[in-house]
Amino acid sequence: MATRGFPEGFAWGAATASYQIEGSVTADGRGASIWDTFAHTPGKVLNGENGDVAVDHYARYAEDVALMGSLGLNAYRFSLSWPRIQPGGRGVNGAGLDFYKRLVDELLEQGITPYATLYHWDLPQELQDAGGWPERDTAYRFAEYAQVAHEALSDRVKHWMTVNEPWCAAFLGYGSGDHAPGLRSSAQAVRAAHHLLLAHGLAAPLLKANDCLVGAAPNLYAVTPVSDSEADLDAARRIDGLQNRFFLDALLRGSYPEDVVADLEPFGFADVVQPGDLDLIGGKVDFLGINYYSRHTVSADPDAAGMVATSPFASASPWPGAESVAFVNAGRPVTDMGWEVDPGGLHEILTRVAKEYPSVPLYITENGAAYVDTVADGGVDDQERLDYIEAHLAACHDAIADGVPLKGYFAWSFLDNFEWGWGYGKRFGLVYVDYETQVRIPKSSAHWYGRVARHNGLS
Numbered sequence: 001m002a003t004r005g006f007p008e009g010f011a012w013g014a015a016t017a018s019y020q021i022e023g024s025v026t027a028d029g030r031g032a033s034i035w036d037t038f039a040h041t042p043g044k045v046l047n048g049e050n051g052d053v054a055v056d057h058y059a060r061y062a063e064d065v066a067l068m069g070s071l072g073l074n075a076y077r078f079s080l081s082w083p084r085i086q087p088g089g090r091g092v093n094g095a096g097l098d099f100y101k102r103l104v105d106e107l108l109e110q111g112i113t114p115y116a117t118l119y120h121w122d123l124p125q126e127l128q129d130a131g132g133w134p135e136r137d138t139a140y141r142f143a144e145y146a147q148v149a150h151e152a153l154s155d156r157v158k159h160w161m162t163v164n165e166p167w168c169a170a171f172l173g174y175g176s177g178d179h180a181p182g183l184r185s186s187a188q189a190v191r192a193a194h195h196l197l198l199a200h201g202l203a204a205p206l207l208k209a210n211d212c213l214v215g216a217a218p219n220l221y222a223v224t225p226v227s228d229s230e231a232d233l234d235a236a237r238r239i240d241g242l243q244n245r246f247f248l249d250a251l252l253r254g255s256y257p258e259d260v261v262a263d264l265e266p267f268g269f270a271d272v273v274q275p276g277d278l279d280l281i282g283g284k285v286d287f288l289g290i291n292y293y294s295r296h297t298v299s300a301d302p303d304a305a306g307m308v309a310t311s312p313f314a315s316a317s318p319w320p321g322a323e324s325v326a327f328v329n330a331g332r333p334v335t336d337m338g339w340e341v342d343p344g345g346l347h348e349i350l351t352r353v354a355k356e357y358p359s360v361p362l363y364i365t366e367n368g369a370a371y372v373d374t375v376a377d378g379g380v381d382d383q384e385r386l387d388y389i390e391a392h393l394a395a396c397h398d399a400i401a402d403g404v405p406l407k408g409y410f411a412w413s414f415l416d417n418f419e420w421g422w423g424y425g426k427r428f429g430l431v432y433v434d435y436e437t438q439v440r441i442p443k444s445s446a447h448w449y450g451r452v453a454r455h456n457g458l459s
């Protein structure tokens with residue numbers, strides 16, 4: 001019995017993304033995505049690894065769903081591969097849609113509620129060739145894609161997220177170049193950021209049909225200056241502005257923060273936003289997903305180069321207007337990604353969003369940790385990951401007690417998988433994957449998390 005119970009009907013899930021787990025990148029008509037191109041470009045991914053095979057989920061989805069059910073999860077967040085459904089970014093590939101129909105049917109058979117994300121970074125390469133997210137037309141192509149996917153699946157999928165972590169897709173993909181398509185242009189990055197939000201705004205009304213609920217999943221950080229000096233306070237303002245308020249204000253208020261717009265002026269941001277765009281974007285979500293991992297501790301430093309590495313090759317700053325900000329370690333324990341463990345930051349983000357923004361149901365759509373895992377006696381004892389998740393769930397429990405309308409939690413990730421620039425070198429899974437054999441081994445955190453889900457709370 002849980003002594004720290006969660007609300008009735010709380011969603012206890014895990015999350016994944018198409019390019020990170022599916023493999024089968026040419027099966028059944030799938031077209032290339034920007035991540036296929038990027039990962040096959042030498043020097044972009046550690047050890048030259050890619051998602052060609054990943055963890056073979058396209059073939060093993062039934063086994064994976066059965067494992068979710070046996071552990072006790074009641075929800076699963078996955079992403080649809082745009083180039084599997086629309087090779088080249090147009091038309092309809094029925095065989096690609098059929099995979100997701102099979103997946104959803106398996107989930108429903110196991111009593112697991114599907115939560116589908118439409119965009120988790122795998123843009124069809126042909127759309128990038130036509131300009132990608134800096135090109136306004138891509139937002140309209142996305143709305144068409146959303147319509148195709150919704151028509152095929154909305155009889156069974158009732159929870160839809162448009163874009164995952166638009167900050168990453170825009171600022172790492174087009175700003176620092178650490179992510180696909182690997183471009184380095186602050187002007188392109190700010191254009192991409194707005195068009196990803198415009199894509200959300202164009203698709204959201206379409207996704208509500210057939211009694212569906214629509215959300216988005218920005219990645220938010222608690223942000224703290226190293227001192228209360230004017231320079232450090234402004235550094236924190238700028239990072240909080242671009243990481244958090246830019247996306248929260250647009251999605252929940254239909255406006256951009258004036259200070260961030262001013263910071264982005266040198267990059268031509270004013271020319272990107274067209275009349276009516278923000279009315280399209282704002283206030284459309286029925287729920288907001290929050291991806292939380294850590295806190296940024298920042299200081300003003302004219303010699304600063306970038307940020308906590310988002311890839312082993314990080315060498316350019318993804319922060320238009322805030323290049324002179326240093327990201328420092330405040331002395332907390334860190335995960336294998338070098339990210340500080342700070343569950344208090346999750347409570348801070350949850351209570352801030354609930355207090356400062358129009359009320360909307362919230363989900364933690366990603367939270368988890370990479371640690372080095374070792375198989376011993378046929379099992380994986382990942383106590384550090386278990387402790388990380390427990391501490392962040394305790395923060396969620398406290399936030400709910402403080403009145404935050406939190407409706408669910410998705411651990412990142414269900415399976416060890418392709419961690420972008422790090423390749424397979426960082427393991428976030430509740431379930432260990434032997435990449436040679438594709439054998440799945442539930443870690444101790446998976447068994448523990450399943451018990452939490454079944455008891456609807458922490459002991």
Ligand SMILES: OC[C@H]1NNC[C@@H](O)[C@@H]1O
Nearest residue numbers: 017165291366412419428
């Ligand atoms: O870095 C861990 C995760 N963060 N959010 C987006 C996911 O695709 C990443 O694997």
